[in-house]
Structure formats: C-alpha cells, structure tokens
Amino acid sequence: MLFIFAGVLLVWRGRNIIKGAGMPEGKIIYIDKHGRGSVTKPLFSSRLGITGKPDYLLLKKGMYIPVEVKSTSMPRKGAYRSHKLQVAAYCHLVEEHFGERPSYGIIKYDDGTYKVAYGNEIEQDLTAVVNxxxxxxxxxxxxxxxxxxxxxxxxxxxxxxxxDLNL
Ligand code: SF4
Structure with a gap:
C-alpha cells in the first residue's frame, strides 16, 4: 500500500488555472462527517493499492470534488506535476469510495486555485507512477x-x- 506524498513526483507544466485566491465554490463536505457512511479513516483503493485523504471534499452539482490545500503560492507556470498527480490520486480514491467519478479536483494555493482535470490521460499517468x-x-x-x-x-x-546531494 502506498501513501500519496507530493514530494516523490516531478514537475509538470500546468494549464488549468482558476483565477482568484478565494475558496472554490461548492458545499464543503468534511470527509469524516459525510452523510453516506462515516469516513473517518483514509480512503483506500483496492485497484491501485493506495490510500489517502484529501484536505476536504466539495459537493458541487452532485459531484464530490477533492481539494488539496497547499500553504505556498501557486507556481508561476501552474501546478507542479506532483501536486496534480496527488489530486488525481484523490479523484481516484473518491471514485472508488463513492462510486462516482469526479471530472476534476482542485489545488488550493495561498493565492489562487488550480483545477486538475481528471481524465483518462492523467489516470493512466497516475497508474504508471504508482506501479x-x-x-x-x-x-x-x-x-x-x-x-x-x-x-x-x-x-x-x-x-x-x-x-544525498549535500554530501
Ligand atoms: S537524501 Fe536521498 S532519498 Fe532523500 S531526497 Fe535526497 S536523494 Fe532522495
């Protein structure tokens, strides 16, 4: 089983920046108070053998959207690949847990939010990285x-x- 750590992955140029520094729109569903079954433990994917828990979930138009909060500014060229794959992993976990596939997840930086589309391409990338x-x-x-x-x-x-590069 693998826990999702942002630091093990690399940098990928991003394109889906949502303007503005506020919280993303949608009803916030804290994962440990969710109505459709208690989810106090991290989510688990039997298909990928990974586990993790997003910082929070948004419920928007019937879709559960994972949100990862970063305490840094958004990288100048958009979200790092590692951040996007982390959110893709949460999308995968949400899909497997709730049986509904989110079409995207969100990275909330100090100065803005970044939308990560959860399509086949990033899912395949996630599977390859996990393997x-x-x-x-x-x-x-x-x-x-x-x-x-x-x-x-x-x-x-x-x-x-x-x-170690400092030796
Ligand atoms: S010390 Fe070794 S394991 Fe740690 S980041 Fe550097 S190369 Fe990687």
Missing part, C-alpha cells in the same frame, strides 16, 4: 531521480540513502 513506485520500493537500490539539493536537506532518508 513505478511499487517497483522501486521492492528494489534493493534506487537511484536519485532529481538534482534538487534543497529537497535532500529536508529529507528524512538522508542518512540512509547514499545519494
């Missing part, structure tokens, strides 16, 4: 996949990984 992560998790040795020294500084695996 790749699972393969890496069972591998004896995994090479570093980035050149960001500041990512290594904040990493909990610095002492064990042997690929």
């Amino acid at each position: 790749c992560m699972r393969t890496d998790m069972s591998a004896a040795n995994v090479l570093r996949s980035h050149e960001y020294w500041n990512r290594c500084i904040a990493c909990d695996f610095q002492t064990a990984c042997g690929e």
Whole structure:
C-alpha cells in the first residue's frame, strides 16, 4: 500500500488555472462527517493499492470534488506535476469510495486555485507512477531521480540513502 506524498513526483507544466485566491465554490463536505457512511479513516483503493485523504471534499452539482490545500503560492507556470498527480490520486480514491467519478479536483494555493482535470490521460499517468513506485520500493537500490539539493536537506532518508546531494 502506498501513501500519496507530493514530494516523490516531478514537475509538470500546468494549464488549468482558476483565477482568484478565494475558496472554490461548492458545499464543503468534511470527509469524516459525510452523510453516506462515516469516513473517518483514509480512503483506500483496492485497484491501485493506495490510500489517502484529501484536505476536504466539495459537493458541487452532485459531484464530490477533492481539494488539496497547499500553504505556498501557486507556481508561476501552474501546478507542479506532483501536486496534480496527488489530486488525481484523490479523484481516484473518491471514485472508488463513492462510486462516482469526479471530472476534476482542485489545488488550493495561498493565492489562487488550480483545477486538475481528471481524465483518462492523467489516470493512466497516475497508474504508471504508482506501479513505478511499487517497483522501486521492492528494489534493493534506487537511484536519485532529481538534482534538487534543497529537497535532500529536508529529507528524512538522508542518512540512509547514499545519494544525498549535500554530501
Ligand atoms: S537524501 Fe536521498 S532519498 Fe532523500 S531526497 Fe535526497 S536523494 Fe532522495
């Protein structure tokens, strides 16, 4: 089982910026108070073998929309690929849990919101990334996949990984 972490994925140019810094429109449904069954635990997908819980759910026109809140400004070129895949994972979890597929999810940044369309392309990308992560998790040795020294500084695996860019 994999938990969804934004930091393990890479950067992808975005195009679906929603203007404005306010909260997205829709009725907020806190996931642990949802009417159609109590959901106090993280959502689980048996198909992908992932688990996670969005920061909150919106109910808009009968559709449940996961929202991920970031405490940073929106990247200049739109949401990072890692953020979009994280929201795609929540869309997948929401679909499997509620039996209804959201057509999009939302990233709420400090200064605006970004709409992530949940179509076949990003779902396939998500499946490929999850499979790749699972393969890496069972591998004896995994090479570093980035050149960001500041990512290594904040990493909990610095002492064990042997690929730390600050060494
Ligand atoms: S310390 Fe190792 S595991 Fe951590 S981010 Fe750097 S390369 Fe990745």
